[in-house]
Amino acid sequence: MSHSRNLALSIKAPISFPEIGVAGKTGSWRLEKPIVDNEKCVRCFLCEIYCPVNVVRVDREEGVSIDYEYCKGCGICANVCPHDAITMVEEG
Amino acid sequence: MLTEVILIGRGGQGAVTSATLLTAAASLEGLESQGFPFFGAERRGAPVAAFVRISSRPIRRHGMFEKGDVVVLLDARLAELEILERYSLRAGGILIVNTERRDPRLSKLISRTRAGRVFIVNATRIARELGLVVAGWPVVNTAILGAFSRATGLVSLDSVKRAVVEYFGGRLGRLNAEAVERSYRETREVVVLSVSLP
Amino acid sequence: MSKPRALYREKVTLTGNHAVALAVKLARVDLVSAYPITPQTSIVEKLSEYIEGGELKAQMVRVESEHSALAVAYGAALAGARVFTATSSHGLLYMHEWVHWFSRARVPGVMAVVTRTIGAPWNIWPDHSDFMDQRDTGWIMAFARDNQEVLDLTIQAFKVSEDERVFLPFMVGLEGFILGHTAMPVEVPAEDDVAEWLGERKQPYVVDGSFPLGVGGLTWPMETEEMFIDLHKSLRRAGLVFEEVDKEYGKLFGRSYGGPLECYRCTDAKYYFVTMGAWSGDAMDAVDFLRERGFALGLVRIRLYRPFPYDRIADIMGNARGVIVFDRSISFGASGPIYSDVVASLLKARFRGDAIGIIAGVGGVDVTSHDFSKIAERVLETIERGEPLPAIAWYHGGELAIVQH
Numbered sequence: 001m002s003h004s005r006n007l008a009l010s011i012k013a014p015i016s017f018p019e020i021g022v023a024g025k026t027g028s029w030r031l032e033k034p035i036v037d038n039e040k041c042v043r044c045f046l047c048e049i050y051c052p053v054n055v056v057r058v059d060r061e062e063g064v065s066i067d068y069e070y071c072k073g074c075g076i077c078a079n080v081c082p083h084d085a086i087t088m089v090e091e092g
Numbered sequence: 093m094l095t096e097v098i099l100i101g102r103g104g105q106g107a108v109t110s111a112t113l114l115t116a117a118a119s120l121e122g123l124e125s126q127g128f129p130f131f132g133a134e135r136r137g138a139p140v141a142a143f144v145r146i147s148s149r150p151i152r153r154h155g156m157f158e159k160g161d162v163v164v165l166l167d168a169r170l171a172e173l174e175i176l177e178r179y180s181l182r183a184g185g186i187l188i189v190n191t192e193r194r195d196p197r198l199s200k201l202i203s204r205t206r207a208g209r210v211f212i213v214n215a216t217r218i219a220r221e222l223g224l225v226v227a228g229w230p231v232v233n234t235a236i237l238g239a240f241s242r243a244t245g246l247v248s249l250d251s252v253k254r255a256v257v258e259y260f261g262g263r264l265g266r267l268n269a270e271a272v273e274r275s276y277r278e279t280r281e282v283v284v285l286s287v288s289l290p
Numbered sequence: 291m292s293k294p295r296a297l298y299r300e301k302v303t304l305t306g307n308h309a310v311a312l313a314v315k316l317a318r319v320d321l322v323s324a325y326p327i328t329p330q331t332s333i334v335e336k337l338s339e340y341i342e343g344g345e346l347k348a349q350m351v352r353v354e355s356e357h358s359a360l361a362v363a364y365g366a367a368l369a370g371a372r373v374f375t376a377t378s379s380h381g382l383l384y385m386h387e388w389v390h391w392f393s394r395a396r397v398p399g400v401m402a403v404v405t406r407t408i409g410a411p412w413n414i415w416p417d418h419s420d421f422m423d424q425r426d427t428g429w430i431m432a433f434a435r436d437n438q439e440v441l442d443l444t445i446q447a448f449k450v451s452e453d454e455r456v457f458l459p460f461m462v463g464l465e466g467f468i469l470g471h472t473a474m475p476v477e478v479p480a481e482d483d484v485a486e487w488l489g490e491r492k493q494p495y496v497v498d499g500s501f502p503l504g505v506g507g508l509t510w511p512m513e514t515e516e517m518f519i520d521l522h523k524s525l526r527r528a529g530l531v532f533e534e535v536d537k538e539y540g541k542l543f544g545r546s547y548g549g550p551l552e553c554y555r556c557t558d559a560k561y562y563f564v565t566m567g568a569w570s571g572d573a574m575d576a577v578d579f580l581r582e583r584g585f586a587l588g589l590v591r592i593r594l595y596r597p598f599p600y601d602r603i604a605d606i607m608g609n610a611r612g613v614i615v616f617d618r619s620i621s622f623g624a625s626g627p628i629y630s631d632v633v634a635s636l637l638k639a640r641f642r643g644d645a646i647g648i649i650a651g652v653g654g655v656d657v658t659s660h661d662f663s664k665i666a667e668r669v670l671e672t673i674e675r676g677e678p679l680p681a682i683a684w685y686h687g688g689e690l691a692i693v694q695h
Contacts, residue, residue, distance in 0.1 A: 009494050009495070010454045010455060010457070010494070011396055011454075011457050011494055011520055011521075011524055012396075012516060012517045012520035012521075013395065013396045013457075013494050013495055013517070014394065014395060014396070014505065014506045014507075014509060014514075014517055015495055015503055015504065015505050015506075016503070016504040016505075016507050016509075017501075017502065017503060017504070018502050018504065
């Protein structure tokens with residue numbers, strides 16, 4: 001959260017504005033990395049919907065892509081995938 | 093000069109509304125005023141008291157009082173209850189009772205309160221005749237104010253009627269104003285021959 | 291509105307609660323959230339009548355608890371609405387979490403607190419315990435002494451709360467029954483004049499979906515503390531704004547109250563009463579009585595409790611011979627809350643006189659001008675005999691009992 005980009009306020013209010021990466025490069029927190037097998041993927045979008053940090057995108061043609069710069073490796077995407085198309089692999 | 097009034101009735105008879113109307117009437121008269129209920133819960137039928145202060149000067153105090161310059165009894169039968177031990181009339185004060193002339197309780201009431209002047213009106217009959225009946229009870233709170241105006245001269249009949257009309261509005265306003273008017277005309281002073289002191 | 295307008299002086303007889311409701315109507319609020327509790331209920335009942343009758347174009351949101359009542363008011367206020375709610379006693383305690391959140395989020399809004407004793411035991415009579423329990427919440431807190439002031443203060447509350455130097459919510463205090471259920475004649479300004487004077491709703495930020503914005507998210511200690519320092523400064527500034535608004539209101543509507551404090555017979559006083567609320571009127575009658583008995587007594591009434599007017603108190607009473615502070619609540623195990631603030635103010639003025647805190651009227655016990663006179667005579671005679679005063683005494687059943695030396 002960033003409190004710096006305040007409106008032109010006469011006071012200090014506890015408000016914040018969403019920005020990409022306000023908590024730093026959270027990808028460095030990852031112990032396990034989600035690896036996608038787009039051959040198995042049926043484009044159901046569940047992984048994109050469930051991702052708590054909004055780093056998963058599903059494209060109808062290309063399949064799933066993950067922004068590893070911010071993915072924390074929580075594994076929820078792998079857990080919700082109904083076709084086991086996502087595997088959690090230990091970071092090297 | 094400050095006049096303190098205690099209205100004693102039963103929960104549901106409208107003593108609190110009486111106090112509010114009297115406060116409004118005094119204000120219309122150009123006087124300062126304040127009206128309030130006994131602070132607490134009220135129950136239908138149980139004795140209740142409401143209070144009014146009227147003065148030509150700003151009224152700053154809010155504390156309750158137990159002795160009045162005027163005591164108004166909305167129900168003469170309350171005279172026999174304990175509530176008259178708690179609230180009393182200042183010596184020589186004015187007592188106004190909703191009753192009829194032949195009420196045997198009157199003489200006892202007069203001696204008990206040591207009233208200086210006593211006025212009576214049959215507000216119950218007036219309310220009943222005008223159909224001012226709510227949930228089976230004649231509502232005497234407006235009629236009794238006609239007697240107050242007549243007995244004390246503190247607020248004019250016109251001011252009381254105006255306060256009543258503004259409060260109720262419409263047909264109910266007119267009916268209640270009529271109750272005030274009739275009560276004003278029918279109020280009679282009871283001659284206090286002697287005050288027997290205990 | 292630079293030149294004084296012809297005053298519109300409709301005089302109507304209103305209970306304190308109805309005076310609050312009418313002021314809220316004149317302020318043209320957008321939303322009222324309501325949960326009933328004795329002795330507040332007739333405020334929101336009257337407001338619902340105004341809304342139903344089309345006299346007030348506002349939304350009435352009925353909720354399942356006081357906690358939600360203030361939460362709803364908060365949400366609507368964030369979205370840009372002028373909001374109002376009212377409560378008492380346990381209702382206020384139940385919403386206490388939101389009382390803090392509201393001010394710390396810097397959201398303007400107005401709430402009436404119709405004071406009532408906190409239980410156990412259940413009690414519906416007025417003291418100041420519920421109001422004082424909100425002392426540290428960051429709200430602007432003011433207290434009236436009659437129904438006219440209730441109306442005027444409630445209108446002014448919106449103006450002060452929405453001032454850009456302040457941007458904090460405002461709590462208007464009035465005792466239940468003593469003011470809440472007592473009818474008195476009240477002069478009512480014209481609605482258009484009030485609306486014009488208050489102007490459009492102002493607030494520091496609006497959450498209306500026009501751009502993404504988070505409120506109150508997790509914040510580091512340093513930044514959090516900076517916000518609270520700013521809140522404190524804004525609340526201190528609210529004292530000046532309160533005074534300014536009181537003067538401006540006086541010019542426009544004909545009534546000013548002297549800002550944060552009302553002084554009664556202070557000019558040549560050696561001794562002072564300090565009071566807050568409706569019983570100040572009874573105490574003023576006692577001042578008159580004691581003046582006739584030769585005591586050079588004055589009275590300082592706290593109108594604005596938060597921010598507390600330390601400097602004013604010091605200026606007025608710094609050289610006094612004796613100060614008697616009346617509290618209608620107690621910080622158990624310590625003193626009355628007003629007493630501790632007054633003593634802190636006097637310390638700054640190098641006060642050399644005597645001060646005593648009197649606790650009275652707690653639990654809704656009626657305190658009359660006779661009681662004030664009785665207390666004052668005992669205290670003043672003790673001072674004049676050169677005998678020491680206790681720090682705190684509790685007046686109960688006509689007797690002064692020393693509770694703290």
